[in-house]
Amino acid sequence: MSAAPDSATAQAGEISLDASQLRPGVHVRLPVPWIEHQFMFNSFVIADDEQARLIAAMNLPQIFCDPTRCRVPPLPRQPPGEEAAADPAASAAESARLRAVAAARMAEKQERSRKMTQLRERLDKAQQHFVGAAKAVGGAIRHFTTNPREAVRQVDKVSAESTAALLADPDSAIALIAEKAQDDGHAAHALSVMTLALLIGKQAQLPEAALRALGIGALLHDIGKVTINASILRNNERNRHEEAIYQNHCRAGHELAARAGNLSQAMLDAILAHHERFDGSGFPDRLAGNAIPLAARLVAITNRFDNLVNPVDYRCALSPSEALSAMWTREKKAFDATLLQLFVRAMGVYPPGSIVQLADGRVAAVVGSAPPGKPLKPKVLVYAPEVPRRQSIMVDLAEDDTMSIERPLRLQERPAEELDYLLPRRKINWSYLADQR
Structure with a gap:
C-alpha cells in the first residue's frame, strides 16, 4: 500500500482555517498523528459547538478544510487582535474544563x-x-489416493481442532480466512465449507460428535475432484461430455472415501450428495427433500455460498450479502429452507467480509457479526488512510450510537487502495463469525 500523504501539508482542494472559523457543519482535517488527539478520525465534519471548542483548544497552527465536504461555510476569519474580551477567571475555568474533557x-x-x-x-x-489447517488439508487432499488412512487422520485432526475452537470461544468464534491461494485453492475452499457448515450445525444444536463428523465430511466433500483434469474444473463453459465428467466427482469421491475404510456414513453422505438439491434438480441421484442426508444438506448450502463468493472467474464474484440474497430469493427451493434460514441468521444482514458505506459517507469492512438484538450493528473496520492499518479503527456499532451502516457496497466498484486497506488478502469471503446466542 502506498504511503499516506504528509498530514501537515494541504491536500488537493483544501484550504487552511484558524480556530475562529470553526462551527458545526464545517469539515476539518487535523494535521497531527491520529494517536495524538482525542477524536475518532483525523478528518470529519464538526458535529457541535463542543467539538469546535475542543479543536480550538488544541492550539494548532493551522487546520485544513475541504470546502466540498462542508455542510455550512466556515466563519469569516477574525483579524489579529480583534478577539472578544473575556473574563480571565472564566477563560481559565473553561480551558481547564476543555482539558479535562479532552x-x-x-x-x-x-x-x-x-x-x-x-x-x-x-x-x-x-x-x-x-x-x-490449510497446509494439513492440502497435504491430505494431494495424498488421499496413495495414503487415504493418513489423509483421513489429518483431516480428522483439523476437524476436531476447528470444532473445539468453535465451541470453546463463542465471543470471538472462528475466523478461518478463505484465501484462495493458487497452489491450495481446494484446501481453502474445503476449509470455508467446513467452517460455515459447522456454524449452521451449531445453530441447529447438533452434538459435538455430529459436528466433528460434519467437519470431516465437509473437508472431504470435493475429494473426487482429484480424479478430474484441472482444465475441466476451471472451465465455466463445459460441454455435455465435460459436464458429465465433472458431475462424476461426487461418486468418484464417495468411492475413494469408502475405500479408506474409516469414515462414517454421515461423512460419506456429505461427499456423495453435496450437489443434490431439495427440489430434486441436483446430482448424482436426483434425490429430493429429506431423502438427502442431513450432512449433505448442510454442505450443499455452504458449498454453494463459497462458490458464489469465490467463483473460478473472480469477475463473477458476489459479495457475501449478495450471495445470501441470491440464495434466499432465487435459489431457495434448492435448499432445506430451515437450514438455509439458520445460515442466513448466523451470517447476519451484513456478513463478515462485506464492504459497507456508513451513514457519514465513510467506507468500512465488516469484521464481526452483529449481536442478535441488533442485527444492523456489526463490528466494522473503517477506511482511514491516515491511520496505519495495524492501528486501524475498528468500531463495534452495537456499542456506538453515533455510527450506522447505510448500505452494502460491491467489491468490484471499490478502488484498489481501499480494498488493500480493508481486505488486504483480497479474496476473503468472510473473516469473522461471532456466536449467535
Whole structure:
C-alpha cells in the first residue's frame, strides 16, 4: 500500500482555517498523528459547538478544510487582535474544563484501541489456525489416493481442532480466512465449507460428535475432484461430455472415501450428495427433500455460498450479502429452507467480509457479526488512510450510537487502495463469525 500523504501539508482542494472559523457543519482535517488527539478520525465534519471548542483548544497552527465536504461555510476569519474580551477567571475555568474533557475522551479512545487490539489479536490467531489447517488439508487432499488412512487422520485432526475452537470461544468464534491461494485453492475452499457448515450445525444444536463428523465430511466433500483434469474444473463453459465428467466427482469421491475404510456414513453422505438439491434438480441421484442426508444438506448450502463468493472467474464474484440474497430469493427451493434460514441468521444482514458505506459517507469492512438484538450493528473496520492499518479503527456499532451502516457496497466498484486497506488478502469471503446466542 502506498504511503499516506504528509498530514501537515494541504491536500488537493483544501484550504487552511484558524480556530475562529470553526462551527458545526464545517469539515476539518487535523494535521497531527491520529494517536495524538482525542477524536475518532483525523478528518470529519464538526458535529457541535463542543467539538469546535475542543479543536480550538488544541492550539494548532493551522487546520485544513475541504470546502466540498462542508455542510455550512466556515466563519469569516477574525483579524489579529480583534478577539472578544473575556473574563480571565472564566477563560481559565473553561480551558481547564476543555482539558479535562479532552483527557477523558483520549482515555476513552485508548480503551477502545485496547479492545480493538484484543479483537485483532484473536483474528490474527484465527488466521494462524487457518494457515496451519490449510497446509494439513492440502497435504491430505494431494495424498488421499496413495495414503487415504493418513489423509483421513489429518483431516480428522483439523476437524476436531476447528470444532473445539468453535465451541470453546463463542465471543470471538472462528475466523478461518478463505484465501484462495493458487497452489491450495481446494484446501481453502474445503476449509470455508467446513467452517460455515459447522456454524449452521451449531445453530441447529447438533452434538459435538455430529459436528466433528460434519467437519470431516465437509473437508472431504470435493475429494473426487482429484480424479478430474484441472482444465475441466476451471472451465465455466463445459460441454455435455465435460459436464458429465465433472458431475462424476461426487461418486468418484464417495468411492475413494469408502475405500479408506474409516469414515462414517454421515461423512460419506456429505461427499456423495453435496450437489443434490431439495427440489430434486441436483446430482448424482436426483434425490429430493429429506431423502438427502442431513450432512449433505448442510454442505450443499455452504458449498454453494463459497462458490458464489469465490467463483473460478473472480469477475463473477458476489459479495457475501449478495450471495445470501441470491440464495434466499432465487435459489431457495434448492435448499432445506430451515437450514438455509439458520445460515442466513448466523451470517447476519451484513456478513463478515462485506464492504459497507456508513451513514457519514465513510467506507468500512465488516469484521464481526452483529449481536442478535441488533442485527444492523456489526463490528466494522473503517477506511482511514491516515491511520496505519495495524492501528486501524475498528468500531463495534452495537456499542456506538453515533455510527450506522447505510448500505452494502460491491467489491468490484471499490478502488484498489481501499480494498488493500480493508481486505488486504483480497479474496476473503468472510473473516469473522461471532456466536449467535
